[in-house]
Amino acid sequence: MFNSLQQKPYSKEHVGITHLNPQYRVDLRSLSEKEYNKFVSINTVPDWSQLSWKKVGKPYEVTTYSKERKDWEEHNERTMDPHTSWTYFNKAFHEWFIKDVPEEKNKAKKHFVKSLRSFRPREIKHALSGIAQLQLWNYVHRIQDGIWDPRGKRALFEGLRLQKPRILFLGAAEGYEAMQLGAMYPGAEIVMVDYDEYCKTTRFAEFPETYPFLGENPRTGSWQVIYKDELNIEYIVDDVRNLDFGKEFDIVLSVGLLEHFPDEYKPEVADWHRRFLKDGGYAILTTPRNQIRSKLYYRVMADVMNHTYRELMTVEQMGLYMYESGFNILRHGYIKVHNGLVCQTR
Numbered sequence: 001m002f003n004s005l006q007q008k009p010y011s012k013e014h015v016g017i018t019h020l021n022p023q024y025r026v027d028l029r030s031l032s033e034k035e036y037n038k039f040v041s042i043n044t045v046p047d048w049s050q051l052s053w054k055k056v057g058k059p060y061e062v063t064t065y066s067k068e069r070k071d072w073e074e075h076n077e078r079t080m081d082p083h084t085s086w087t088y089f090n091k092a093f094h095e096w097f098i099k100d101v102p103e104e105k106n107k108a109k110k111h112f113v114k115s116l117r118s119f120r121p122r123e124i125k126h127a128l129s130g131i132a133q134l135q136l137w138n139y140v141h142r143i144q145d146g147i148w149d150p151r152g153k154r155a156l157f158e159g160l161r162l163q164k165p166r167i168l169f170l171g172a173a174e175g176y177e178a179m180q181l182g183a184m185y186p187g188a189e190i191v192m193v194d195y196d197e198y199c200k201t202t203r204f205a206e207f208p209e210t211y212p213f214l215g216e217n218p219r220t221g222s223w224q225v226i227y228k229d230e231l232n233i234e235y236i237v238d239d240v241r242n243l244d245f246g247k248e249f250d251i252v253l254s255v256g257l258l259e260h261f262p263d264e265y266k267p268e269v270a271d272w273h274r275r276f277l278k279d280g281g282y283a284i285l286t287t288p289r290n291q292i293r294s295k296l297y298y299r300v301m302a303d304v305m306n307h308t309y310r311e312l313m314t315v316e317q318m319g320l321y322m323y324e325s326g327f328n329i330l331r332h333g334y335i336k337v338h339n340g341l342v343c344q345t346r
């Protein structure tokens with residue numbers, strides 16, 4: 001068994017296990033064929049040139065904004081700008097990743113019982129919504145592991161012909177997916193970029209050192225467990241628009257970026273993925289899926305998640321944006337709560 005007090009509690013002998021800790025799931029399993037078919041659906045569009053917006057429709061816009069955004073706009077008498085909205089989002093979201101969920105659930109239940117004794121409907125409603133949020137977070141993030149989804153992400157990222165790749169992560173936040181890629185492609189050099197400083201100083205800095213990423217041992221070709229401090233990572237705090245890299249990356253990655261830009265800006269965002277890519281390099285993108293359960297999630301978690309403009313889209317819509325911006329779609333699919341694309345420039 002592993003010792004959770006150890007700095008690196010998991011090693012090669014734990015490959016295949018999953019374990020729930022108070023904040024997140026540890027998942028060192030690979031997908032069985034049955035699970036693969038349930039959680040991963042790859043390459044459903046045979047020919048991207050045959051798709052049209054008329055056929056696929058446009059994304060769904062999430063319009064329930066957080067209380068913080070509404071209060072800020074009322075106070076400042078203007079629409080909240082994207083940079084400010086990200087600073088609010090990152091703080092609110094990070095607070096959920098560091099919750100001890102079972103303990104918080106107990107507290108929330110006690111709070112609810114207390115609120116009942118107050119006979120004040122507003123207090124009772126508030127306590128109930130706290131319970132609903134915690135239950136949903138517990139299910140989506142901790143039980144289902146839908147947000148990090150290491151098995152789905154590995155299915156999307158696997159099989160690229162790359163040795164010691166240079167990886168650029170645009171809008172990196174806590175940097176999870178670049179670390180998963182780094183574990184899968186040994187010797188990777190990772191550059192993370194986010195213009196919200198809090199992402200570097202807190203979200204990434206506090207990402208658990210003990211979290212095990214499943215990757216490959218280049219010497220043996222078998223699985224190995226990799227930790228954050230074993231990866232080669234540089235974190236830049238800046239606007240993507242200010243980067244002065246050349247075409248020097250094998251992978252340019254974004255996770256949850258494209259859907260935050262209305263259509264008139266999407267070609268620019270697509271271009272961010274092309275500008276720094278070597279010839280033959282891969283642009284990898286994921287965005288949240290347009291499905292009923294995601295709509296419910298963004299409604300219940302509005303105060304945590306909805307400071308920014310946000311769309312939910314299908315993988316066909318996502319692929320068409322990138323195809324129309326001059327990318328070939330090599331792999332596309334659905335994982336648990338996200339769509340994923342692996343593309344190359346045409």
Ligand SMILES: C[S@@+](CC[C@H](N)C(=O)[O-])C[C@H]1O[C@@H](n2cnc3c(N)ncnc32)[C@H](O)[C@@H]1O
Nearest residue numbers: 086171172173193194195196238239240255256
């Ligand atoms: C939705 S988050 C990515 C999702 C992430 N996996 C998470 O857990 O929050 C998008 C990130 O992109 C960053 N971002 C947005 N526009 C940017 C820009 N122009 N330059 C740099 N970072 C940007 C935001 O600060 C935010 O941290």
